[in-house]
Amino acid sequence: MDLEPTKIPQATAKRLPLYYRFLNNLHSQGKMRVSSKELSDAVKVDSATIRRDFSYFGALGKKGYGYNVEYLLSFFRKTLDQDETTDVALIGVGNLGTAFLNYNFTKNNNTKIKIAFDASEERVGTEVGGVKVEHIDDLEEKMGDLTVAILTVPANAAQGIADRLVKAGVSGILNFTPARISVPHHVRVHHIDLAIELQALVYFLKHYPLEDEEF
Ligand code: ATP
Numbered sequence: 001m002d003l004e005p006t007k008i009p010q011a012t013a014k015r016l017p018l019y020y021r022f023l024n025n026l027h028s029q030g031k032m033r034v035s036s037k038e039l040s041d042a043v044k045v046d047s048a049t050i051r052r053d054f055s056y057f058g059a060l061g062k063k064g065y066g067y068n069v070e071y072l073l074s075f076f077r078k079t080l081d082q083d084e085t086t087d088v089a090l091i092g093v094g095n096l097g098t099a100f101l102n103y104n105f106t107k108n109n110n111t112k113i114k115i116a117f118d119a120s121e122e123r124v125g126t127e128v129g130g131v132k133v134e135h136i137d138d139l140e141e142k143m144g145d146l147t148v149a150i151l152t153v154p155a156n157a158a159q160g161i162a163d164r165l166v167k168a169g170v171s172g173i174l175n176f177t178p179a180r181i182s183v184p185h186h187v188r189v190h191h192i193d194l195a196i197e198l199q200a201l202v203y204f205l206k207h208y209p210l211e212d213e214e215f
Helices: 008-030 034-043 047-056 069-080 095-102 136-142 154-166 193-206
Strands: 087-090 109-119 129-135 148-151 172-175 188-191
Touching: 008 034, 008 047, 008 069, 034 095, 069 129, 087 095, 087 188, 087 193, 095 109, 095 193, 109 154, 129 136
Parallel strands: 087 109, 087 148, 109 129, 148 172, 172 188
Antiparallel strands: none
16 A cells, blocks of 8 residues: 555556546445456456556455455555546547547546647637637647647647647647657657557457456
């Protein structure tokens, strides 16, 4: 329980929100314990990985008992700062950007899109998913102290916007464009290319069929 969050491997840290969401549901149903098999089926992470992940935060499941839901939840709450909401900006209110704005992140998460930007005169001034769309020219002025941005602009606009975001004080970019953007060392970019993910999934299904694992 007293393990420093920074000591958790990055791949494990990335799965924490997934675990957190499922355990929260279990907890609200009054469930006290869960096996790694149950978790594995629900979050679609193989149970060996789950056992290894959980061992990093001192949760050692017992055979025939599983994991203590309460213990895990309190660990996740602490690690993920669930009491604090992080406001983020979204740049590019096209098809994907609109979908994100309409998706209620806060339901299961501690992030909220607070402001959106676009270059299109038709979109600027409108409201999408309750968020006002500002003109991209006003980015620096309107970002305020936001430090996280979602990038859903066309690939050719990605680098220019990223440069401006960095100058405006952003330290985290979730890049949904296929462009590989360059940023200074202090800025973290997570790149999600949906087309490549889908391709990878199809490839893995073909070449690495999953085996059943028991706890
Ligand atoms: P659609 O074209 O149907 O809106 P899309 O997601 O396919 O959807 P894209 O061409 O990928 O459209 O553009 C995404 C959004 O990014 C659009 O709303 C567009 O107006 C906006 N956009 C394009 N260039 C910029 C830019 N330099 N700065 C900010 N927004 C931009």
